[in-house]
Amino acid sequence: MSNMWRVYVTTFNCAKKFPFEENEAKTAILNEIVPQALEHDIYVFGFQELISTWEASFPKMIAPKIQDLVDLTLKFINRHASGKTFRAVGSTSTGAVGLIAFADEKIGLRKVSYSNLRCGLFNSSLKGSASLCCTLQGQNKEQETFTFICSHLNANEGPENAELRVSNYASIMSACATDFRLMPFKTSHIFFFGDLNFRVNGLQDTVTDFSNIENISKVLTNHEELNKLRKEKLVFDGFDEGQISFSPTYKYQVSQEKEYDGRRTPSWCDRILFKQYPKDSFKILSYNSVSRTSHLQFTDHQAVTLDIKVPSMTSGTELKIPTTVPSSQQIFVGDIADTLIGYVGWALTKNIHYGIIAALGLIIFYTLL
Secondary structure (H helix, E strand, O other), X not given: OOOEEEEEEEEEEOOOOOOOOOHHHHHHHHHHHOOOOOOOOEEEEEEEOOOOXXXXXXXXXXXXXXXXXXXXXXXXXXXXXXXXXXXXXXXXXXXXXXXXXXXXXXOEEEEEEEEEEEOOHHHOOOOEEEXXXXXXXXXXXXEEEEEEEEEEOOOOOOHXXXXXXXXXXXXXXXXXXXXXXXXXXXXXXXXXXXXXXOOEXXXXXXXXXXXXXXXXXXXXXXXXXXXXXXXXXXXXXXXXXXXXXXXXXXOEOOOOOOOEOOOOXXXXXXXXXXEOOOOOOOEEEXXXXXXXXXXXXXXXXXXXXEEEEEEOOOOOOOOOOOOOOOOHHHHXXXXXXXXXXXHHHHHHHOOOOHHHHHHHHHHHHHHHO
């Protein structure tokens, strides 16, 4: 590893259809999103919409599925790694957002902390983040801190929804600053990724040829929401992103390799950003989307990966993050919302009459009051 860390990050929105019950399908997915050459120090996989909305409202339902992913992915990596053995660093989830991380077992694991924030409708887990902050000791004996923030931000087009995404980002960073306050979070390595949901706006040509790199560059410069907001320093100030040379990652027609759903403007919703490093101190080896082979066509998103070498950094530039803490009332409302979403969703899958659903919702509501 010398004085550089090699990190591989993957983000993948699974459209609530990850095939947890099909072992061959799960292995086929890993074969697509895990790199062929396993030469890295750290592997991180972030997922959004791993399971259905109602299931995601119950932490006890997603926990064993996350553990299943950890076990399967670790086994897959170690089976294909040459000369290295990896171990799990940690895993966490918020609603249907899941995060799992692995590192070379020669790297010392000193401390792991987690941050989980709900920022969906009524403070529910319909949207949110799952974050992991870990202190690792490299072969040079220096301890360094890495933070990985997997998120699913507010959806849909329009300026109001863009403002909510910016607000979601600020809330997530604030939550991490609070939850990781005993670690050097603000001055260390930070990767922020997921279905960030920023859109392409004002694009009149609905049949843009995205195989043309010049077209991609023009759209990203003139019409891409996140790039414009970053230029105005309204979001992700102090972060960098690799050059995008791949086609928009959303919204595809399910079961199609390259066909977009005409009801949405194709957009680069799935992104990976990282806290800025000194110029020429890091190297992006690859920032790309994963081909939509038949094994990945169950979702309307395209997975994205980042392969990067970053410098040893025991103390870097400190991010300025305003700290706000959700009120007890917000948390309480979120608990009620998740409970109602969970039980109503469960009842719908069981074809229970709507009257029973309404009665059940009222009972739960008054029980929680």
